[in-house]
Amino acid sequence: MTDHLTIGERIAWYRRRRGMSQEVLAGLVGRTTDWLSKVENDRIELDRLSVIKSLAVALDVALGDLLAEPSLLDWTPDSGDRTVPALRAAITDYRQLAPMLALAQADDPPSLPELRREIADIWNAYQASRYGLVVRRLPALLAEAQHAAIAHEGDQRDQAHALLGQVYHAAATILVKIGEADLAWVAAERGLNFAQNSRDLIVTTSLFRSVAHALLSTGRYEAAVQLTDDAAGLLDKELPHASPELLSVHGTLFLAGSMAAARAEDRATTQAFLAEAEESARRLGADANHVWTAFGPTNVTIHRVATAIELGDLQIALDKGPDLDTRTLPIERRVRHSIAVAQAFSLRNRTDDALDALLQAEHLAPEQVRHHYLSRQLVLTWIRRQRGKPSHRLIDLARRIRVV
Structure with a gap:
């Protein structure tokens, strides 16, 4: 219903639905009525x-309601015509809760090497923004992996x-990306349970990161910070002689924590997590992609830019x-950074530079740009700020990402 509204317009829409005046809402978030009026009018x-989260809390709506998430996943040759509902059905299948209720399967379970190859294919597709x-x-992969775990x-x-x-980690990750925050939480929680049962430290740490991202997507920032601290404590004894894989999942855990x-708005913890x-x-020495983390010095800098924007330090973001x-x-990381750069340019009213950055990102990964709320x-x-007719480049982009 509100897909084609800006966040400011959406705030006004929900405020009116609540029967709340601008004076009341502004007071609840510690701002002036003039500030709220300017927000609602873009x-x-x-x-x-x-x-945005403080406004969502005051309006008693989910963060995703103000961000217009989730967005409809387009039908494409890649997706076919069965998308999120089919994935939701697989994750919420009651037999996932009680494997002993699963019907005996006539087929042999997939071999573990076969499963590893299929999982690698899924992660490669995700990092290619497909x-x-x-x-x-x-x-289908969830069903195969569940069969293997039982058999x-x-x-x-x-x-x-x-x-x-x-x-489940892959499922949680893609669901966060397309705005299905509640379902992402279910997938992350279930994946963490299986990872802990496996006693595989690297997979378990990866799932802690997935849970942190699920918390981020629902606006539970303090909980994600605490999770980062708690999970990192489990790795202290292993770090002195950590493998590249463990260094990578350890580092990406702290990157997720830095965003939280x-x-x-905790500057000290942000900088401490980035330093970790x-x-x-x-120690890793160079950019790598162990356990599909895309971790290394460049990803740390990407998060220095992203956290600077969150903290309002635009000059730092534009310098780096x-x-x-x-x-x-991988493409997914490159494109997410380009979207952040576009945001920083936009906040400095450098709209042409911002549009250039977003168009470059779309050229690499149209699906990712289409489904990111920030794009x-x-x-x-x-478009709302244009005094005259918007440029063809802007209008064409708006049509491609389905906002006009």
Whole structure:
């Protein structure tokens, strides 16, 4: 109903639904009525999720309601015509809760090497920003991994549990990306349970990161910060002789935590978490993609830019972001950084530079740009601010990402 509204317009829409005056809402979030009026009329661009979250709390709506998430996943040759509902059905299948209720399957379970290859294919598709393909293939892969976890015994069962945890991790990750926050939480929680059953430290740490991202997507920033601290404590004894895989999942855990701390407006913790991630990247030595983390020095800098934007330090973001060479990273990481750069340019009223950055991102990964709330909100805001007719480039982009 509110897909084609800016965040400011959406705030006004929900405020009126609540029968609340501008004076009352502004008072609840510690702002002036004039500030709220400018937000609702798109004369002030909301640049921090922490502020948007405070408005969501005051209006008693979910953060995703103000961000217009989730968005409809398009049908494409990759996705077919069965998308999120099929994945939701697979995740919420009651037999996932009680494996002993699962019907005996006539077929043999997939071999563990076969499962590993299929999981690698899913992660490769995700990092290539082929969202429709990931969503289409996950329901069948969940069923295969569940079959393997039930059928195998002993050490192979532990390995199968680790693989099942990885499949749920992939599901949680893509669901966060397309705005299905509540379902992402279910997938992350279930994946963590299987990972812990496997006693695989690297997979378990990966799932802690997945839970942190699920918390971020629902605006539970302080909880995500605490999770980062708690999970990192489990790794202290292993870090002195950590493998590249463990360094990578350790570093990305702190990167997720740094975003949570920034959105909670905790500068000290943000910098402390970034320093921990930077030390892991220094020990790793170069950009890599162990356990599909895309972790290394460049990803740390990407998060320095992203957290600077969250904290309102736009000059830091613009000093580091536009010229950062991200070519060593998977497309998903490169495009997310370009969206952040577009946001920083937009907040400095450099709309042409912002549009250039967003168009470059769309060229690499149209699905990712289409489904990121920030892309949609930036384009809507630029259109609303135009005094004359918007440029063909802007209108064409707005049509491609379905906001006009």
